[in-house]
Amino acid sequence: MKGSEEMEDPRITRLEEEVAALRQRVAKLEEQHVAPVSPEPIEPVSSTVERPKPRPAYTKRKPVVPQPTIKEKRSREEWEQVIATVWLPRIGAIFAALGALFLFSYASVAGLISPPVRIGSGVLIGLLVIALGEYQYEKKRRELGVGLVATGTIVALAALFAGMALYQFYPPSLAFLLELVVVFIAYGLMLWMRSQALLVLVSITGFLLPYLQLSDDPNLPLFLLYEVVLFAAIFFAVDRLKAKKAFVFAWVIFTIALAFGLLSLELYWLDEQVPRLDEWSLLLATLFGYGATSFIGRRIQFQPNVPSWLAGGVVILTLLILDWSFGALAAILFAGVAYLLAERLKDPAQNGVGHAALLVAVLLIPADALSWTYQLRFLLIAGLIAAFWFVPRARMPHQRLFNVGLYVIFIFSAVVDYENYQRIGLSYAVTVLAMVLASTAFVLLLVRTHHDPVWKGSWQLVLVLAAIGVFTTYTLIIMELPFYRGLEETARSTTLSAAYIVLALVLVAIGRMRTSSTWRLSGLLLLTVSAVKLLLFDLSFLSLFQKAFVFIGFGIVTFIISRTYFKKRKEQA
Numbered sequence: 408m409k410g411s412e413e414m415e416d417p418r419i420t421r422l423e424e425e426v427a428a429l430r431q432r433v434a435k436l437e438e439q440h441v442a443p444v445s446p447e448p449i450e451p452v453s454s455t456v457e458r459p460k461p462r463p464a465y466t467k468r469k470p471v472v473p474q475p476t477i478k479e480k481r482s483r484e485e486w487e488q489v490i491a492t493v494w495l496p497r498i499g500a501i502f503a504a505l506g507a508l509f510l511f512s513y514a515s516v517a518g519l520i521s522p523p524v525r526i527g528s529g530v531l532i533g534l535l536v537i538a539l540g541e542y543q544y545e546k547k548r549r550e551l552g553v554g555l556v557a558t559g560t561i562v563a564l565a566a567l568f569a570g571m572a573l574y575q576f577y578p579p580s581l582a583f584l585l586e587l588v589v590v591f592i593a594y595g596l597m598l599w600m601r602s603q604a605l606l607v608l609v610s611i612t613g614f615l616l617p618y619l620q621l622s623d624d625p626n627l628p629l630f631l632l633y634e635v636v637l638f639a640a641i642f643f644a645v646d647r648l649k650a651k652k653a654f655v656f657a658w659v660i661f662t663i664a665l666a667f668g669l670l671s672l673e674l675y676w677l678d679e680q681v682p683r684l685d686e687w688s689l690l691l692a693t694l695f696g697y698g699a700t701s702f703i704g705r706r707i708q709f710q711p712n713v714p715s716w717l718a719g720g721v722v723i724l725t726l727l728i729l730d731w732s733f734g735a736l737a738a739i740l741f742a743g744v745a746y747l748l749a750e751r752l753k754d755p756a757q758n759g760v761g762h763a764a765l766l767v768a769v770l771l772i773p774a775d776a777l778s779w780t781y782q783l784r785f786l787l788i789a790g791l792i793a794a795f796w797f798v799p800r801a802r803m804p805h806q807r808l809f810n811v812g813l814y815v816i817f818i819f820s821a822v823v824d825y826e827n828y829q830r831i832g833l834s835y836a837v838t839v840l841a842m843v844l845a846s847t848a849f850v851l852l853l854v855r856t857h858h859d860p861v862w863k864g865s866w867q868l869v870l871v872l873a874a875i876g877v878f879t880t881y882t883l884i885i886m887e888l889p890f891y892r893g894l895e896e897t898a899r900s901t902t903l904s905a906a907y908i909v910l911a912l913v914l915v916a917i918g919r920m921r922t923s924s925t926w927r928l929s930g931l932l933l934l935t936v937s938a939v940k941l942l943l944f945d946l947s948f949l950s951l952f953q954k955a956f957v958f959i960g961f962g963i964v965t966f967i968i969s970r971t972y973f974k975k976r977k978e979q980a
Contacts, residue, residue, distance in 0.1 A: 526576060529566025533559045537592060544600055553602045560593045564612060568619050586616050598644055606644055606653045610660050613637045627671050628688040634664045635695050642699045649707050658700055658714040665693055665721060669728065686729050693722045694741075698748075705752045712754060719745060719760035723767050738768035749802075758803040765791055766813075777827060782837035788817060789841035793848035807852070807862075811869060814849055818842065818876045825883065839887050842880040849873050874929060881910055901945050901957060907937040908964050915968050934965070 540555030564586055571582035590613050597605035614637070617630050638661045645654045668689050697718040704712035726738050745761035748754070769787045774780040795810045803809075821838050828835045853873055856862065862869055885891060885906045886899075894902060911934040918926030941957060 523576065526566050526570040529569070530563050533563025533566060533589070535559070536562060537596070541596060549600065553600055553604055556593060556596050556605060557608050560589060560608065560612065563589045583616060590616070594640065594644070598647060601648050603648065603650045603653045606641065606648065606650060607656055610641055610657050614660050614664055627668060627685045631668055631688045631692040634661065635692055639699065642703045646703055646706050651707055651709055654703060654707060654709060655714060658718065661696055662721060665689070665696065668692065669725070690725055690729065693725045697722050701748050701752060701754070701757070705754065711756065716756055716760060719757070720763070723763055726767055726771065732773070734771040735768045738764050738771055742768065755803050759806070759809065762795060762803070777831060777833060779837055782835070785821060785838040786841040786844070789845040792817060792845045796848045796852045808865065811872060814845060814876060815872055817845060818879055822879060834887070835883070836887055839883045842883060846876050846880045849876060870925065881906070904937050904940050904945055905957065905960065907933055908961060911937060912964050912967065934968070
């Protein structure tokens with residue numbers, strides 16, 4: 408027993424030592440400030456229903472003011488690059504073309520080369536320069552390549568023209584075909600190089616080719632057909648290149664071609680009857696110009712498409728010049744085309760072209776001067792004016808301002824024609840009815856839209872023009888009354904003064920009912936004008952009874968008007 412106890416003692420001792428060491432270790436750990444580890448949050452079970460995110464608190468944001476873009480100044484190196492790669496090739500192309508012409512001139516004077524060799528070498532050199540330009544373009548030297556192609560085109564065309572005009576080696580028709588080949592080559596390279604400069608060159612040279620043929624008997628239909636085909640190709644290139652500047656330039660050149668065609672018709676009119684084929688050719692060419700500029704301008708997003716509107720004006724001008732019995736019908740059809748294009752191309756301004764075409768259609772209706780048919784034309788124009796007033800503004804920008812100008816021209820024309828009818832003693836009733844229609848529509852529009860922003864900045868001028876139109880219409884109504892024609896000159900003047908006084912009373916009454924100072928002031932102004940007219944003009948021609956009647960009537964009217972103002976002041980008090 409004793410031996411077993413002695414064997415257990417070392418183990419017990421060792422265990423006691425280990426327990427003591429563990430106690431010391433635990434004590435040291437308790438002394439250390441160790442932050443408790445928070446338990447991981449238990450993720451909730453995800454739901455398939457998305458809850459709305461909470462809205463952030465409203466904070467007023469300051470308006471973002473766009474910073475102005477400041478163009479960085481080019482450095483000397485950049486300027487050097489631009490001059491060397493852009494402008495230098497262009498200048499070089501011009502000088503090279505001039506140098507080639509000088510060389511040919513020197514060779515001709517010195518007799519170094521024969522005429523056939525001069526022409527052949529000129530054409531060959533021009534084609535070689537074009538080929539060299541194409542090679543330079545392939546080598547990524549674009550500006551240099553474009554300049555060389557332009558130079559070669561000019562040299563080749565000049566040589567071909569000299570062979571026809573100076574030496575008569577070939578007829579003008581063959582020269583024209585050869586020149587077309589050169590222009591066609593330049594056109595193809597222009598599409599490949601996507602160069603607006605070459606496009607402008609093709610437009611100019613192609614336009615001038617017919618004038619270089621020295622023909623004494625020009626064929627207008629053939630000329631217009633050529634120009635239409637040429638500019639159809641040019642407008643196709645404009646669409647491919649999206650060349651807006653070249654688009655405007657091409658339209659200007661084509662319009663010049665149409666102007667030359669119109670001048671040719673003028674020469675025919677001076678000598679003989681104009682061939683109907685020439686007239687149809689000119690009209691179809693103008694229609695092509697209008698359609699092409701409308702569609703191409705839409706495709707390249709040319710805004711606003713002013714060339715298209717002006718091209719429509721060229722069509723209208725052509726319809727006015729052509730003396731056709733069915734010109735009115737043609738103008739109506741063209742108005743329908745303009746309205747259709749406005750809807751298809753989403754260009755409201757094309758409606759203005761349609762409006763102008765309808766107006767021209769009315770003007771082209773055959774009518775004898777100083778007759779009721781002539782006055783009927785005024786009635787139709789007034790109907791158009793009244794209709795245009797109430798067309799939605801979205802259909803045509805600035806339509807109402809345009810119609811104001813048309814209304815003023817209409818009133819002025821009617822007054823001028825009235826003198827002719829008075830001189831002959833004919834009735835002017837139909838035109839007066841037309842003036843009533845136009846003026847009534849004008850006043851109704853102003854009453855409905857006097858707060859419309861479209862009149863902002865021009866409201867006062869519009870009111871003045873409306874007042875002039877209404878006053879003129881009212882005057883002609885009085886002068887067209889049956890009893891007015893039988894009166895003497897003095898009685899007529901007095902009758903007009905009395906009519907103006909009545910109108911002034913009506914205007915003041917309307918102003919009182921509508922609480923409009925504009926109407927009231929208009930009436931007071933007219934009353935003042937009537938008083939001045941009575942004192943300066945009518946007084947010296949009236950008898951005592953007439954003077955008494957007129958002045959008493961004028962006093963009664965002024966009393967009534969002033970009474971309304973006193974009543975208004977009492978109500979406000």
